[in-house]
Amino acid sequence: MRLDEWFLTDEERDNPSTRLTAWSTGNLVRPLVHGATYFAELKAGLDRLGPRDLLLFTDWRGDPDQRLTDTGPGMAAAMAQAARRGALVRGLIWRSHLDALRFSAAENRHLGEDVEAAGGQALLDTRVRIGGSHHQKFVVLRHRGDPAGDVAFLGGVDLCHGRRDDAGHRGDPQPPPMSPEYGERPPWHDAQVAIHGPAVAEVEKVFRERWDDPAPETRQPFRRLRDHLERMDDVPPLPPPRPAPEPAGTHAVQLLRTYPYRRRPYPFAPRGERSVARGYQKVLRRARSFVYLEDQYLWSTDVIEPFAEALEREPELRMIVVVPRHPDQDGWLAAPASLIGRSEALDRLRQAGGDRFAVYDLENHAGTPVYVHAKVCVVDDVWASVGSDNVNLRSWTYDSELSCAVIDEELDPRPPAGGRVFARRLRLMLAAEHLDRDPDDVDELCDPKAAFEAFAESADRLAAWHRGGCRGTRPPGRLRPHSRPEVGRLRKVLALPLYKLAVDPDGRPADLRRAHRF
Incomplete structure (x- = not known):
């Protein structure tokens, strides 16, 4: 079967300015249905990060205290622990609309602050159209000494309250505010994938393109001043990209x-x-x-x-x-x-x-x-x-x-x-x-x-x-x-x-x- 009959060619993507390749082969992709499944794998991946390993993440909404498993730790604590072990932690978090509008401005800032306090770097990114958002939800883990362990997670699961449900659909013990029809613990159906192989480097390119954008994360003077005072406006360069992981599967x-x-x-x-x-x-x-x-x-x-x-x-x-x-x-x-x-x-x-x-x-x-x-x-x-x-x-x-x-x-x-x-x-x-x-x-x-x-x-x-x-x-x-x-x-x-x-x-x-x- 010819992949170009199903996938977009570079010409059909119609964006010659991107670093992405049209597609990659030799990958292993595993579906992670339910937030509880994903968060357990994410915790295991974060726990394995050591000195000079790389953690890159983007998020639409992030709650610092969202537990990865029943016994924890919270999302921010798990990332902070990786940073304290010497991992390079870099995040692009959407600078959300106000909490009063049922968005997550405060939570996203707090997640960024916690990452920064542990030695990582998180940007509150508002480089979007008016009323728009950064809706990408992915995490990339690269290992200096174990490239076979490199993995990228992407899909629909945010790093926030409400997402850690399982197949029983009894809801996350840390529920989000939602319409009352869904009850006090809203049941939540979601999906993510774990990618191993050369495509991990492609997901990393998506992060690097946004990180390397020279435009300021915000053009509003008050926000820029606050970011500067809280040291959330510096953009340290990422280390040079490592070679793509070796083939891992048939995908x-x-x-x-x-x-x-x-x-x-x-x-x-x-x-x-x-x-x-x-x-x-x-x-x-x-x-x-x-x-x-x-x-x-x-x-x-x-x-x-x-x-x-x-x-x-x-x-x-x-x-x-x-x-x-x-x-x-x-x-x-x-x-x-x-x-x-x-x-x-x-x-x-x-x-x-x-x-x-x-x-x-x-x-x-x-x-x-x-x-x-x-x-x-x-x-x-x-x-x-x-x-x-x-x-x-x-x-x-x-x-x-x-x-x-x-x-x-x-x-x-x-x-x-x-x-x-x-x-x-x-x-x-x-x-x-x-x-x-x-x-x-x-x-x-x-x-x-x-x-x-x-x-x-x-x-x-x-x-x-x-x-x-x-x-x-x-x-x-x-x-x-x-x-x-x-x-x-x-x-x-x-x-x-x-x-x-x-x-x-x-x-x-x-x-x-x-x-x-x-």
Whole structure:
């Protein structure tokens, strides 16, 4: 199989200023489903860091006291311990909006302060468009004496409260503020990957490009003065990059990114970069049998169109989407603003796919909705992506994002033929959890039609049990049919400007926006 038929070429990425290679081969990528799984691996990796080893991390939100395991330590303490052992710790943390707006300005600053106090360096990075964010979530660990232990973690999991949930979905003991529908300990479904092999050096390049950006982290005088007084404005050079790790597996990896177009351009992306959008568009043109998607938002008709076109083009194509039942934040205008785009997107996909399109949400065994924060897509059991990007204009054009697309050289021997081991195993791992099935007893779900029907039957049984007053034994499974979100006319009229300007803005250059291109 030719990788350039599935992955973007350098020309198709359309960003000659980046240091990234088109893709790398010889990698081993392991899915880490659930924050508890990821945090346990991250702790083990941090514990192994020694003198002159390298820890690089980016974060959208970071809580210094977020425990990595039940017994700790906190996130900041684990990084500080590595710094005290002589590891070079460098972080790029988004300089968030105010806590009063349910963001994380104070927490992100405190995480940076704790890293600095231990001898590391963390920058509060606001080099974004107005109202935008740095949404990338990755960690790179490089070892001076043990390059075989080098690893990069990336995906949807922030280093903060609420993320350390597991397959039981009882929620993180350190819960975040969320809509009351999710209870006092909001259940949280998320995914990250651990990468070994040459692609680790590619993830490191993403960090280095942002770190080496000569533009100041903020242009606001008060913030610059505060950073200077707290010694958070110095940018020590990184050590020279080490050689890429040796091959470790059979996985080809392509890194896909979003950077917005800015009047003060990024030197590594002068017109921005929209390879996340372009990667999805290219692979969806190849989709023939099955698209499986887990996504936090699923907004915007421009973004949804390549999914709809695939359904219209291929009469045998089936598509399953898993989304949250409710927005993460309540409010008279905030919630409708979050639902407007999804309502339009679901209408378009149902029109395109009819009964070959299905959308579900999740609940735990106590009946509490599970917040779906994962950003996972599997196409035809060949191409799989795990990252920070959501299916909306903000993630495809406005915020910084980073995703890992994987194609396995190894063919899966189970029918139907053509599936690759990594993509198929990832999809079946998620299906087993949502259906309450034994992970070793899901081979029949390799068939797209069987998987589609199994999801529908499980969700219908659970919905019928709820309609019947929850009498008798609860049927297995966590899936519920996702109903079309309804927004009243007045609230929609009032919330529409908020949706367009703040919830799902467009960060493309004007010529691409007019042409509806990415």
